[in-house]
Amino acid sequence: MVISSIAEGIVRTIEGARDTVSETLFEPVIRLGVTGLARSGKTVFITSLVANLLDRGRMPQLLAAAEGRITAAYLQPQPDDTVPRFDYEAHLGALTAREPHWPESTRAISELRVSLKVQPNGLLGGLQGPRTVHLDIVDYPGEWLLDLALLDKSYEEWSGEVLQRIAQREQAQGYRALLGETDASAKLDEPQAQALAARFTEYLHAARSAGFYDCTPGRFLLPGDLAGSPAITFAPMAGTKAAPRRSLGREMERRYEAYKSRVVKPFFRDHFARIDRQVVLVDALGAINSGPRAVEDLRGAMVDILSAFRPGTNAFLSRMLLGKRVERILFAASKADHLHHAQHPELTAIMEALTREARDTAKFAGAKTASMSLAALRATTEETLEHEGAPLDCVRGTLLDSGKQAAFYPGLLPKDPSHLLGPAREGAEAWLDQDYEIMRFAPAPLTLKPGFGPPHIRLDKAAQFLIGDKL
Ligand SMILES: Nc1nc2c(ncn2[C@@H]2O[C@H](COP(=O)(O)OP(=O)(O)OP(=O)(O)O)[C@@H](O)[C@H]2O)c(=O)[nH]1
Numbered sequence: 001m002v003i004s005s006i007a008e009g010i011v012r013t014i015e016g017a018r019d020t021v022s023e024t025l026f027e028p029v030i031r032l033g034v035t036g037l038a039r040s041g042k043t044v045f046i047t048s049l050v051a052n053l054l055d056r057g058r059m060p061q062l063l064a065a066a067e068g069r070i071t072a073a074y075l076q077p078q079p080d081d082t083v084p085r086f087d088y089e090a091h092l093g094a095l096t097a098r099e100p101h102w103p104e105s106t107r108a109i110s111e112l113r114v115s116l117k118v119q120p121n122g123l124l125g126g127l128q129g130p131r132t133v134h135l136d137i138v139d140y141p142g143e144w145l146l147d148l149a150l151l152d153k154s155y156e157e158w159s160g161e162v163l164q165r166i167a168q169r170e171q172a173q174g175y176r177a178l179l180g181e182t183d184a185s186a187k188l189d190e191p192q193a194q195a196l197a198a199r200f201t202e203y204l205h206a207a208r209s210a211g212f213y214d215c216t217p218g219r220f221l222l223p224g225d226l227a228g229s230p231a232i233t234f235a236p237m238a239g240t241k242a243a244p245r246r247s248l249g250r251e252m253e254r255r256y257e258a259y260k261s262r263v264v265k266p267f268f269r270d271h272f273a274r275i276d277r278q279v280v281l282v283d284a285l286g287a288i289n290s291g292p293r294a295v296e297d298l299r300g301a302m303v304d305i306l307s308a309f310r311p312g313t314n315a316f317l318s319r320m321l322l323g324k325r326v327e328r329i330l331f332a333a334s335k336a337d338h339l340h341h342a343q344h345p346e347l348t349a350i351m352e353a354l355t356r357e358a359r360d361t362a363k364f365a366g367a368k369t370a371s372m373s374l375a376a377l378r379a380t381t382e383e384t385l386e387h388e389g390a391p392l393d394c395v396r397g398t399l400l401d402s403g404k405q406a407a408f409y410p411g412l413l414p415k416d417p418s419h420l421l422g423p424a425r426e427g428a429e430a431w432l433d434q435d436y437e438i439m440r441f442a443p444a445p446l447t448l449k450p451g452f453g454p455p456h457i458r459l460d461k462a463a464q465f466l467i468g469d470k471l
């Protein structure tokens with residue numbers, strides 16, 4: 001245990017050193033992590049960001065672009081041979097097709113390198129030639145960050161917590177019933193282990209659809225190429241401590257430990273530990289639309305997700321990072337084009353309130369943070385209609401379900417975010433004084449002028465915060 005941890009630390013130092021010497025000096029590399037819970041908008045964000053970096057006509061708030069100092073931008077082979085490439089062309093193809101559609105759900109890690117040729121500014125700017133800055137964008141599920149908490153828990157502790165949490169949940173009925181018929185100290189029987197894992201995974205899916213976010217282990221929902229492997233064929237059980245060798249309970253414990261060391265740790269070591277800048281996308285509007293329970297659950301998930309960015313919360317991670325930290329974190333409420341811009345400040349305030357607890361506990365030790373509302377791909381236009389003698393700020397777009405055009409008013413967000421977060425925390429079943437309804441819009445057909453990327457809201461401002469200082 002100790003030896004492997006030390007070795008992990010050494011690998012990290014050597015890798016860090018290589019980055020610093022060969023690349024940072026001559027051609028700086030920025031590793032930008034893009035994360036968020038499922039369907040939060042990661043794929044659309046990266047696709048539109050890259051398209052708008054390649055064609056910068058809509059990026060006035062990215063200063064280097066506005067000053068004309070980015071002389072070229074191009075895609076390059078990524079540095080990591082074992083990580084799937086982010087399928088930029090397919091995703092952009094979906095968004096810009098004659099009948100545009102949203103890209104497929106991705107659910108695993110992927111990476112893309114964009115290289116920018118930048119003319120330095122300032123006094124020496126005119127004397128030096130352009131430099132190349134590489135931007136490595138890494139897309140990974142926010143659910144994977146939730147697994148960090150498992151590293152500090154034994155199988156017994158984890159099982160205890162999960163069983164307590166699901167004792168009252170109707171989605172877990174099937175799993176509880178099966179567990180009731182199972183003896184942890186009986187001899188291991190593989191079909192039985194598989195049945196338990198399958199039933200537990202069903203519970204996780206049902207809980208996720210019902211709006212619960214505390215659905216770990218993360219790979220049970222998003223198994224990728226781990227599907228069917230022993231490392232994700234386990235489930236929480238009580239009374240395993242006293243179980244004899246070769247029993248079902250002992251094997252469950254062993255697989256849980258394998259999940260931690262073979263799945264969770266490598267992700268943090270090989271990917272998370274190397275990130276310099278991070279954007280966390282949050283579908284706050286979607287949660288508000290689902291009701292108070294979803295909002296409260298989202299808040300809880302944010303606390304857990306963001307704990308990965310607080311150095312010191314986890315001993316393994318601190319060793320891995322060796323003092324390196326994410327320098328900037330952007331919290332972005334995505335899909336803001338569902339809302340007239342007059343309400344964007346309220347959405348940003350809700351986003352800030354949702355992440356406040358996580359920030360207050362540690363301030364992310366030195367990382368610069370910002371919150372904003374953005375739309376990576378703007379699917380609507382704004383319109384002010386008259387309703388019962390008063391103006392009503394609406395958005396217009398093509399409804400995804402019917403294909404019909406409609407103007408739409410989603411409801412009035414409160415000026416004070418606690419008017420939403422308070423009832424959510426107190427367990428309200430529904431919003432009292434407002435109804436919120438968020439329609440799903442289809443992406444609008446695009447005719448892009450040369451030099452212009454897809455339309456967005458504040459993507460340039462987000463880019464300026466995330467990488468502007470390095471250009
Ligand atoms: N109107 C609007 N909808 C968006 C925007 N970004 C994302 N969406 C919607 O959100 C859905 C999910 O977006 P993705 O980018 O696929 O989200 P993801 O986080 O990559 O999702 P997974 O890969 O499933 O985890 C899309 O299918 C769209 O319906 C946006 O900027 N505007």
Ligand SMILES: [Mg+2]
Nearest residue numbers: 043105106107
């Ligand atoms: Mg995706």
